[in-house]
Each structure stands twice: as structure tokens, then as C-alpha cells.
Amino acid sequence: MKPKLLLSHKFKKAGWFIAIPATILMILAMYFDWEFSFLQYNSTAQHYNFDGEVLFFGISSHNFTTEVLSIILITGLLLLAFSQEKYEDERISKIRLESLMWAVLINTLLIMFSMIVFYGGYFLTVMIYNLCTPLIIFILRFNIVMYLDKRKMQRELAL
Amino acid sequence: MKNNLRVERAIMNITQAELAEKVSVSRQTINAIESNKYVPSTVLALKIAAVFTKKVEDIFILEEGD
Numbered sequence: 449m450k451p452k453l454l455l456s457h458k459f460k461k462a463g464w465f466i467a468i469p470a471t472i473l474m475i476l477a478m479y480f481d482w483e484f485s486f487l488q489y490n491s492t493a494q495h496y497n498f499d500g501e502v503l504f505f506g507i508s509s510h511n512f513t514t515e516v517l518s519i520i521l522i523t524g525l526l527l528l529a530f531s532q533e534k535y536e537d538e539r540i541s542k543i544r545l546e547s548l549m550w551a552v553l554i555n556t557l558l559i560m561f562s563m564i565v566f567y568g569g570y571f572l573t574v575m576i577y578n579l580c581t582p583l584i585i586f587i588l589r590f591n592i593v594m595y596l597d598k599r600k601m602q603r604e605l606a607l
Numbered sequence: 608m609k610n611n612l613r614v615e616r617a618i619m620n621i622t623q624a625e626l627a628e629k630v631s632v633s634r635q636t637i638n639a640i641e642s643n644k645y646v647p648s649t650v651l652a653l654k655i656a657a658v659f660t661k662k663v664e665d666i667f668i669l670e671e672g673d
Binding site for chain 2: 535537538539540542597598601604
């Protein structure tokens with residue numbers, strides 16, 4: 449049975465190489481006001497602002513660091529989540545699906561919890577995190593299960 | 608579901624790794640089947656039976672409550 453929608457195993461390494469630096473830069477950008485100066489955009493054209501709404505073509509001055517980093521981070525996470533294991537088989541597909549269910553469940557419960565605890569701007573921050581949390585929870589759960597599986601096997605072989 | 612994979616493997620004198628390679632799954636999967644932690648798909652069960660040139664029913668046995 450050939451797995452559908454999965455990339456080859458080598459993309460997993462690429463995923464780590466993209467996701468880890470992107471996460472670090474994202475934290476710097478969000479909490480330490482760090483930004484790439486070359487992503488600064490200043491328009492010289494005349495702009496019309498409708499009730500303070502800012503759409504892509506209406507922007508007169510903006511630094512695109514967080515936008516670019518978000519896309520890079522999500523790309524890295526997608527590569528990590530959607531690449532095959534070295535020996536992909538039907539049992540791993542099952543673990544993968546279980547992890548996905550797990551991730552959706554935990555994420556939804558966390559959002560429900562946040563709805564009660566966080567309001568206004570804080571809740572908006574939660575929603576921003578929510579852009580990547582389902583993927584992150586999935587990747588964590590799947591890799592922990594795979595790691596424990598491998599370690600158990602090695603222990604059995606050592607006996 | 609029970610199975611006598613371990614016995615069949617001993618008769619044929621092949622390791623988990625060798626069987627895994629023959630049916631193109633990971634060794635962990637064979638190990639999980641043998642310790643009744645994973646129920647293989649029909650395709651995999653048929654493939655395993657083919658390795659031992661036996662019927663699927665001779666290797667995988669339904670249990671009460673299945």
C-alpha cells in the first residue's frame with residue numbers, strides 16, 4: 449500500500465532545518481521587536497484608508513518580517529508533518545492517524561480553555577499561536593510515539 | 608486475534624527482520640503483530656501467509672470477543 453499525500457523521507461530533515469530557525473526568529477520578532485530591515489516596505493504612492501482597514505494593496509508602510517517568517521515556519525512544519533518515515537508501513541500510517549486525532553482533540557480543548565481564560569487581545573494572541581499548534585502537537589505526539597517504539601525495540605534486541 | 612507467527616518463524620528459521628523485509632514492512636511491525644499489539648491489514652496478512660506458504664487462517668486465529 450503506497451502512502452498518499454506524503455513526501456519522501458528526506459524532506460523531514462529539510463523540515464527540521466526550516467522549522468527550528470524559523471521558530472527562533474519568530475520568537476525574536478514577536479517578543480523582542482526584532483525585524484529584517486530589507487522586508488520594510490514604504491510606498492510613495494497615494495493611499496486611501498477606509499475606516500482604518502489595511503489591505504495588502506492599501507499598505508503604505510509595513511515590515512513584512514512576521515508574515516514571511518510565519519509562511520516559512522508553517523512550510524517547515526508541513527514538511528515535518530507530511531514526510532514519510534524511513535520505513536513507512538501500515539502500522540506507521542495508523543500511528544500517524546491516531547496522532548492527528550490526538551492533535552485535533554488537544555488543540556480544540558486548549559482553545560475551549562483559552563476562551564474561558566483569555567479575553568480581547570490575549571485571545572487574539574492565542575488565535576495567532578493556533579495557526580501552528582495543531583501541526584506542532586501532531587509532530588510532537590507522532591515523533592514521541594515513534595521514538596518510544598524504536599527504543600522499546602532496541603531494548604528487546606539487547607535482551 | 609491470536610497468531611502463531613513466532614512459531615511459524617521458528618519452523619522456517621527466519622528472524623523478525625528477515626520476515627519484515629520479505630513483506631516490506633518495518634521490523635517493529637512484525638514485532639507488534641507477534642506481541643498482539645497490532646492487527647495487520649488483510650493485504651499484509653495474506654503476504655505473511657504467502658511467505659510461509661500457508662493459509663491465513665493457519666497463522667491468524669480469531670479469538671472470543673473479536
